[in-house]
Amino acid sequence: MSNFRMDLLVCGGTGCQSTDSFELAEKLNAEIKAAKLQDEVRVVLTGCFGFCEQGPIVKVMPDNIFYVRVSPDQAALLVKEHIQKGRVVQELLYEEPETKQKLDEQSDMPFYKKQNRIALKNCGLIDPENINEYIAVDGYQALGKVLTTMSPAEVIEEIKKSGLRGRGGGGFPTGLKWEYTKKSDADIKFIICNADEGDPGAFMDRSILEGDPHSVIEAMAIAGYAIGAQKGYVYIRAEYPLAIHRLKIAVEQAYELGLLGKNILGTDFGFDIYLKYGAGAFVCGEETALINSLEGGRGEPTVKPPFPAEIGLWKKPTSINNVETFANICPIILNGADWFKSIGTEKSAGTKVFALAGKINNVGLVEVPMGTTLREIIFDLGGGIKDDRKFKAVQTGGPSGGCIPEQYLDTHIDYDTLGEIGSMMGSGGMIVMDEDNCMVNIAKFYLEFTVDESCGRCTACRVGNKRLLEILTHITEGEAEMETLERLKDLSQIIKDSSLCGLGQTSPNPILSTMKYFWDEYVAHVKNKNCPAGVCTKLLKYHIDPEKCKGCTLCAKACPAGIISGKVKEAHVIDKEACIKCGACEKICKFGAVLRK
């Protein structure tokens, strides 16, 4: 039996991997060995801690000290000071930006204080490549409980009672989906785990699969038992190499221990899991397109109904659930539906994982109870806006969602409230924008994405979104009239009403919500030919403030068009007609004399 007295939990998620956490773990191991402490102190690569902004993260247990931004070069310092001499390394602690106070415990940090981790409970706690650690924290107990003490109907009843709704975006009650699939009469049924996470900026599913892959495997087996399926597929995007690697290891280990395969835990129930890699098409997150892709066809949606619960993979009843949805199943089985229902809001039980990105201080992953306000998430957990800029909007729900302005920051968010204010939950991406973001340009960015990702099957989405993008481009280039805005609105509505699948039905949302809340910006672009945020280059006018210009000639030398004139030590002038608006002069000016309006 091991006799370790200290565990160094090093974040091994993709975020911290990109800041060299794997190298750090190696160096820590080398230092520990050099100090001959390898039998007493252990380095464990875990899943994502969520605090990606401050990575790589090292948590020292049982001392409960949370170190941030530990570079591989600091491995020796950490081992020498903390492990050998028992002194906390102050310079590696997290400093609260407002109070400048050093915090050593995770639970004291504003980023973690309001979190309630259910889906992410094992991320950052266990080694995802070691099934024994998962078993040690009650892993596969839920499957055991289900197989030995509950009937399939009872399992479905428990999930229905818990109020769990699909975490992939739609918010459909999971228990009902299972019930419909169970009721469909067929000899073979399938479970699919949708790990085709496509929203820009969202990475919760990846983190769960990287940090706690067994929780998804176990839940898929439970779902299989509940609906009467013996086979499950994980449809995962090929761009997630680390998640695939860990999932593969986890599946292998589960087979070795007989937790997958035939006669699981000595019962008659058997379950197999296969991995299928997606090529990264956004539309394949849509159930029917995913099924087509899984069967080897083009990733195109088909008309619903019939729903996959009746006719799914290989024409057999299929239940498709998202990664985060699965990650909630085992805790519900072990702790009961009432416990789960007690968290969150009345119609949206439990927690939701959000990926914070954009102009926010604490980029990372947070899991909060449903009903938490946007303000709490952005300003308390997220630490507010970068560089003390002013908050302008938050985009939720990815390309299908909308932009939410400041007046709705106190909304208690759940599936329904987000819909009411013109956005949606989506998979939980949250992109924060500040005053330097042009909302028309943001809408254009999302349309570029949907035009790229439209599968081309239905005309509304294929042609319509392209027209929307053209109109937006006209607006940002100052070539639109006021009636163009009306056309934009009408066409958006038509595409929403007439598209075949969720992609087209929601793709105009970024336009409609920005038009609703930031109408002034649209008008400024059209009427005044001006971009208030100073983003749309075609509308910008550069000029040099003669008061501030020292005549250093740097800008004239940098100008690729050669249209800045002036003598040494005299104010320079930009030829506005000939200016190509590249911004080179603004970047090089040391006196802030080049102005953009």
Next chain:
Amino acid sequence: MSAIKSLDELKALRDKYKSSVDLRDSGDPESKVRISVGMATCGIASGSRETINAIIDEIRKENLDNVAVVQTGCMGYCYAEPIVEVKLPNKEPVLYGKINAAKGREIVSSHIKNGQVIKDWVVERTGC
């Protein structure tokens, strides 16, 4: 690895591996027994590393959970090293001096398990 054939076997496996992740339980620190061992230069020179390892070994053997064994820096009682401080929930911490491996094991069985302070080994606190 051989296959697990029943839920009981799975439970046995869980209990077997539980101690390997016990260290990471950050639950409510107030409700935990906390043993701090002085591991500064003075402590290590007097053998505190053997002491801390013996204490951990004893705790594992006795299957005690809810105990966190941590190392700490110099507490200023260099003459009495190895120093071991035991803090039971809602109780004043007790400071022991000159604790070798064998004494460490005895502290676990007497103080942690049965709540009996071993008075002879207690070091009087100085200063405030």
